[in-house]
Amino acid sequence: MAPVSVKRILISESVDPCCKTILQENGVEVTEKQQMTKEELIAEIQNYDGLVVRSATKVTADIINAGGNLKIIGRAGTGVDNVDVDAATKRGIIVMNTPSGNTISAAELTCVLLMSLSRHIPQAVMSMKDGKWDRKKFMGAELYGKVLGIVGLGRIGKEVATRMQSFGMKTIGYDPITPPEVSASWGVEQMSLEELWPQCDYITVHTPLMPSTTGLLNDTSFAKCKKGVKVVNCARGGIIDEAALLRALESGQCGGAGLDVFVEEPPKDRALVNHPNVISCPHLGASTKEAQARCGKEIALQIVDMATGKALVGAVNAQVLVSSFSPDSHQWILLGESMGRVLKACTASKEAYGQVHVTALGESLKKSTGFLSSAAVVGLLTEGPQKGPNLVNALPLAAETGITVQADHKDNECEACVLEVSVNGRSYKAVGSVQAGVPVLLELNGSVFRQPVPLTGHLLFFKAANSTELLLSVTGVLAAASVELQSFSASTACSGEQWYCMGISSLLGDIGALKSLVKEAAQLTV
Numbered sequence: 406m407a408p409v410s411v412k413r414i415l416i417s418e419s420v421d422p423c424c425k426t427i428l429q430e431n432g433v434e435v436t437e438k439q440q441m442t443k444e445e446l447i448a449e450i451q452n453y454d455g456l457v458v459r460s461a462t463k464v465t466a467d468i469i470n471a472g473g474n475l476k477i478i479g480r481a482g483t484g485v486d487n488v489d490v491d492a493a494t495k496r497g498i499i500v501m502n503t504p505s506g507n508t509i510s511a512a513e514l515t516c517v518l519l520m521s522l523s524r525h526i527p528q529a530v531m532s533m534k535d536g537k538w539d540r541k542k543f544m545g546a547e548l549y550g551k552v553l554g555i556v557g558l559g560r561i562g563k564e565v566a567t568r569m570q571s572f573g574m575k576t577i578g579y580d581p582i583t584p585p586e587v588s589a590s591w592g593v594e595q596m597s598l599e600e601l602w603p604q605c606d607y608i609t610v611h612t613p614l615m616p617s618t619t620g621l622l623n624d625t626s627f628a629k630c631k632k633g634v635k636v637v638n639c640a641r642g643g644i645i646d647e648a649a650l651l652r653a654l655e656s657g658q659c660g661g662a663g664l665d666v667f668v669e670e671p672p673k674d675r676a677l678v679n680h681p682n683v684i685s686c687p688h689l690g691a692s693t694k695e696a697q698a699r700c701g702k703e704i705a706l707q708i709v710d711m712a713t714g715k716a717l718v719g720a721v722n723a724q725v726l727v728s729s730f731s732p733d734s735h736q737w738i739l740l741g742e743s744m745g746r747v748l749k750a751c752t753a754s755k756e757a758y759g760q761v762h763v764t765a766l767g768e769s770l771k772k773s774t775g776f777l778s779s780a781a782v783v784g785l786l787t788e789g790p791q792k793g794p795n796l797v798n799a800l801p802l803a804a805e806t807g808i809t810v811q812a813d814h815k816d817n818e819c820e821a822c823v824l825e826v827s828v829n830g831r832s833y834k835a836v837g838s839v840q841a842g843v844p845v846l847l848e849l850n851g852s853v854f855r856q857p858v859p860l861t862g863h864l865l866f867f868k869a870a871n872s873t874e875l876l877l878s879v880t881g882v883l884a885a886a887s888v889e890l891q892s893f894s895a896s897t898a899c900s901g902e903q904w905y906c907m908g909i910s911s912l913l914g915d916i917g918a919l920k921s922l923v924k925e926a927a928q929l930t931v
């Protein structure tokens with residue numbers, strides 16, 4: 406992919422100083438401004454190409470839309486639920502995170518909360534500070550031999566499991582994606598949630614917050630648990646329904662809760678925090694020197710790699726772009742975009758495309774179907790030289806305008822890209838390739854060019870019946886408009902007509918001057 410120009414970055418939260426240093430060492434101007442109000446951020450964001458946040462900055466659609474130059478939102482951490490990723494994608498902005506930088510710290514805090522719950526450590530500490538010596542009140546229970554249910558067996562879930570196994574806990578779990586044989590290899594037996602709830606002495610959740618995980622532990626699931634079950638939420642507020650948790654604590658169905666995260670942070674409603682069987686932290690899972698140093702460094706390096714076109718790591722909304730960072734991909738992206746623009750010009754379509762079908766031919770393009778189809782859609786949807794769609798938002802924009810995009814790959818001796826579009830029941834087709842590092846057009850609507858057409862500069866396409874006078878007349882029109890002919894290519898005849906392409910020094914002021922000479926004509930700059 407072409408490097409994304411990132412010159413100015415705003416860091417809106419307390420991110421490790423190494424982030425700023427790395428960005429500055431790579432020529433990026435960095436401004437740090439913390440605790441801005443939403444209005445202040447909206448006013449400020451237009452001055453930046455990038456924004457780096459942790460979890461406290463709510464990067465809402467109105468902030469994203471105010472960022473006219475924004476190209477990248479970097480999350481120095483894991484959860485991106487504070488970023489409106491859909492709004493960013495629509496605006497063509499890459500969102501990236503550093504998902505493994507704080508895994509160990511979050512897992513360790515989870516283990517600390519589990520241990521604290523078993524021995525009432527925070528309550529005992531407070532009682533000591535109060536001058537008491539209460540040995541009876543804080544009778545605990547061993548973790549040894551107890552069952553720990555882990556909901557969400559990703560990075561943190563796995564680290565929690567292996568650590569708590571060393572205390573002799575039996576670890577069971579549930580995850581819809583992690584295969585049971587994988588979790589079994591690190592000692593977690595998977596089962597359905599229905600089977601899991603009644604077996605657990607402790608439950609800890611490690612999923613992202615999304616509709617399917619909101620309220621995972623609720624009145625119904627608490628009712629299925631052992632009486633006195635203890636729960637930990639070090640993932641996101643709301644995965645354990647807060648009102649249901651309070652009810653379960655009050656009834657004794659839940660024997661204790663360790664909470665690092667809340668639906669509202671800081672929580673205005675203090676009922677849970679103040680409950681005697683709740684121990685809580687102000688979202689400290691990632692607050693270690695090591696985690697912050699990792700996340701700060703990783704997000705800075707990821708942004709630098711993206712901006713220099715080296716690699717795309719950690720993007721959560723632009724998977725299709727990952728393979729576009731290989732050294733050869735740049736010219737193929739240009740090809741896809743140029744072919745889209747050629748078909749757009751030659752169909753002169755003011756009507757929406759119904760279907761777009763991109764076929765990547767040849768072994769080496771096997772992983773390129775994603776970015777080739779996005780690039781072709783960029784070309785088809787681009788309206789002029791102004792900032793238009795890009796590889797991040799092309800497919801969502803196509804879907805929004807009712808265009809169906811299909812992409813596939815076929816084995817072929819030579820590498821090529823075939824782009825077919827349908828407009829109003831008519832089909833148009835272009836075939837192109839990259840030859841000697843230059844994107845070229847090989848075929849247009851069934852007519853094969855005798856010489857590949859380099860897709861660069863100002864191009865004039867026209868279709869007409871072959872005749873010697875035709876070319877003289879067309880060059881006459883060019884000369885009259887002081888336009889120089891720079892290259893020429895003609896296709897083989899298809900149904901008695903041929904496509905011609907001329908490289909020209911500038912676009913014709915009035916392409917209508919060719920009207921009486923040709924059947925179809927289009928010009929564009931690529």
Ligand SMILES: NC(=O)c1ccc[n+]([C@@H]2O[C@H](COP(=O)([O-])OP(=O)(O)OC[C@H]3O[C@@H](n4cnc5c(N)ncnc54)[C@H](O)[C@@H]3O)[C@@H](O)[C@H]2O)c1
Nearest residue numbers: 483484511557558559560561582611612613639640690691
């Ligand atoms: N408290 C903190 O400071 C802190 C620090 C780091 C991460 N986190 C949070 O911890 C959570 C987990 O982080 P991670 O790095 O392990 O993420 P991860 O992506 O590695 O793992 C999440 C797992 O949840 C699973 N999952 C998704 N839907 C599920 C469902 N309905 N039921 C069960 N499992 C489901 C996924 O398949 C995945 O395996 C995230 O929400 C993250 O934001 C909090």
Ligand SMILES: O=C(O)[C@H](O)COP(=O)(O)O
Nearest residue numbers: 459460461482483484691
């Ligand atoms: O998802 C995360 O990475 C954690 O919740 C940490 O958030 P923080 O960076 O705001 O501490």
